[in-house]
Amino acid sequence: MSRPLPSDIAERIVGLARSGQPQEALLAPLLEQGWEEAEAIEAVDHALREFLDRHARDSGLPPSVPVPAPVGLNG
Numbered sequence: 001m002s003r004p005l006p007s008d009i010a011e012r013i014v015g016l017a018r019s020g021q022p023q024e025a026l027l028a029p030l031l032e033q034g035w036e037e038a039e040a041i042e043a044v045d046h047a048l049r050e051f052l053d054r055h056a057r058d059s060g061l062p063p064s065v066p067v068p069a070p071v072g073l074n075g
Helices: 007-018 023-031 037-058
Strands: none
Touching (some): 007 037
């Protein structure tokens, strides 16, 4: 991630994701602050992965790992 994500915004993004908000709502706080869309997507992904890893660790589970998309979806 090229730009640090403030912890209050990361918490807001995680809260939005946990409440089932669409991806546009997760990106909105960053886009409103002038982030480029690609950079915002990377930051949201990082915040959610960090949350999931922390939750897994606290629950005694292994950390998350990236799963490749099926060949048909990769074009």
